[in-house]
Amino acid sequence: xxxxxxxxxxxxYRSEPYRISQSEIIEFGEKYDPQPFHTDPEAAExxxxxxxxxxxxxxxxxxxxxxxxxxxxxxxxxxxxIDDLRWHRPLRPGDSLRxxxxxxxxxxxxxxxxxxxxxxxxxxxxxxxxxxxxxxxxAMVRRHSDE
Amino acid sequence: xxxxxxxxxxxxYRSEPYRISQSEIIEFGEKYDPQPFHTDPEAAExxxxxxxxxxxxxxxxxxxxxxxxxxxxxxxxxxxxIDDLRWHRPLRPGDSLRxxxxxxxxxxxxxxxxxxxxxxxxxxxxxxxxxxxxxxxxAMVRRHSDE
Numbered sequence: 001x002x003x004x005x006x007x008x009x010x011x012x013y014r015s016e017p018y019r020i021s022q023s024e025i026i027e028f029g030e031k032y033d034p035q036p037f038h039t040d041p042e043a044a045e046x047x048x049x050x051x052x053x054x055x056x057x058x059x060x061x062x063x064x065x066x067x068x069x070x071x072x073x074x075x076x077x078x079x080x081x082i083d084d085l086r087w088h089r090p091l092r093p094g095d096s097l098r099x100x101x102x103x104x105x106x107x108x109x110x111x112x113x114x115x116x117x118x119x120x121x122x123x124x125x126x127x128x129x130x131x132x133x134x135x136x137x138x139a140m141v142r143r144h145s146d147e
Numbered sequence: 148x149x150x151x152x153x154x155x156x157x158x159x160y161r162s163e164p165y166r167i168s169q170s171e172i173i174e175f176g177e178k179y180d181p182q183p184f185h186t187d188p189e190a191a192e193x194x195x196x197x198x199x200x201x202x203x204x205x206x207x208x209x210x211x212x213x214x215x216x217x218x219x220x221x222x223x224x225x226x227x228x229i230d231d232l233r234w235h236r237p238l239r240p241g242d243s244l245r246x247x248x249x250x251x252x253x254x255x256x257x258x259x260x261x262x263x264x265x266x267x268x269x270x271x272x273x274x275x276x277x278x279x280x281x282x283x284x285x286a287m288v289r290r291h292s293d294e
Binding site: 034047062 | 175182203216225229
């Protein structure tokens, strides 16, 4: 288990790729982002994307999955927030998403000695290494002293 | 259909509530955010949340759903990005999420005359009107001239 004190600015992680299917895109779109370019392959052809694309929220959620799976188990207590999220290009059926992550900040909690805040920059890239999504995530992580 | 030119700073929207179930929380957690406080009700009791809570990405995705359903159909071409997303308190099984949204910015595209950028502040609140999530979303929207 990796605690706040075990994490250093500059630490990097790389995930395995995850290949997304058309049916996964449509299923998520119908439930969470019912716009034609996420749910209807024919209607999507007339969108700026020229075809079906994953909801940007699905792309972000897949990054979360890749992050949890790729980094050593961390004593994360809760997510705090996200800054500077940008969708650079769409994720299409059959595309593979990989995550590159780097710790860019950490600071102890001022009010609670048993925890600290860790900020990670995440970049999701496709099979051509083109940037799909980027964002900075801040989470609350337990310190060793809490064991 | 609502175009860029039909949107004014200060426009407000209110969604209907959406009640989330424990099984929906676990299903999303297992697929996209496999941490015990999103997937295992017993293990979640020992987390800082004291029980199962929805993934923050599921809360955000539900806001997207409420946004699409609550506002007049808009000529959105693509999402650009998200700023200042904060998770203020968790969404628990049986909680209802509602969305309050306000247009806080718009500017025409400098490179393409057929579109503009619209920024909306979203606040997701629970059945007690407590703030659950807040963020600012920027989207690319078609202008009338593109009809």
